[in-house]
């Protein structure tokens with residue numbers, strides 16, 4: 209089973225990293241691929257460039273064998289549409305290998321605005337991770353899809369290559385990249401929200417308005 213966890217990771221933080229390990233354990237896979245997007249299709253400019261976000265991710269997972277980076281979206285020009293990525297992965301994996309895409313409820317809430325979203329269940333399973341915040345609107349497409357395609361446990365995902373949606377509710381850290389960028393811009397430290405290696409590199413490069421000479 210191949211598991212990808214996509215995001216803007218601007219910057220990667222302990223909320224992402226902890227979730228990726230929880231997913232790896234709960235789905236019983238050796239590795240989860242973190243997949244940074246190049247140009248996010250659905251939001252404005254990023255605070256750091258693709259290369260800078262990739263560097264922070266590399267530092268963040270340096271000593272963690274359960275995590276790897278899939279940088280395929282960074283090597284593709286233009287907006288990073290998930291359907292394109294999944295099609296590419298499906299070609300590589302062949303028709304039978306289960307492919308799983310992980311998203312938080314906040315991202316899944318807008319699923320029916322993703323490009324070619326109707327194709328996605330034919331390419332991959334979706335694991336939706338419950339994040340604090342508004343519930344999915346009960347009359348919306350994402351909630352309907354979830355009800356129609358609901359999987360009861362991770363084993364169901366192993367039994368077919370795509371098409372199911374599994375909701376997971378692992379313990380989550382209440383951390384957001386928006387909050388981290390705000391702290392840094394205000395001159396406050398994001399220490400313990402991101403790995404020290406990431407904060408060091410953010411300061412070294414002066415990302416998000418960080419002052420290289422400031423306190424750790």
Ligand SMILES: Nc1ncnc2c1ncn2[C@@H]1O[C@H](COP(=O)(O)OP(=O)(O)OP(=O)(O)O)[C@@H](O)[C@H]1O
Nearest residue numbers: 215216217223227311312315380381383384385386
């Ligand atoms: N603290 C967290 N715990 C679990 N999942 C998270 C957490 N933060 C983000 N995610 C999920 O990780 C994926 C990538 O998120 P993203 O890179 O946008 O991070 P973010 O912290 O939500 O960033 P931003 O605040 O800039 O929107 C999304 O599916 C999102 O739901």
Ligand SMILES: O=C(O)c1ccc[n+]([C@@H]2O[C@H](COP(=O)([O-])O)[C@@H](O)[C@H]2O)c1
Nearest residue numbers: 214215216245249250289290315322323
């Ligand atoms: O393909 C799309 O149209 C699309 C629209 C919105 C989000 N996504 C993907 O959803 C993932 C989470 O997005 P985000 O904004 O929470 O970082 C990330 O991999 C995005 O590329 C994809």
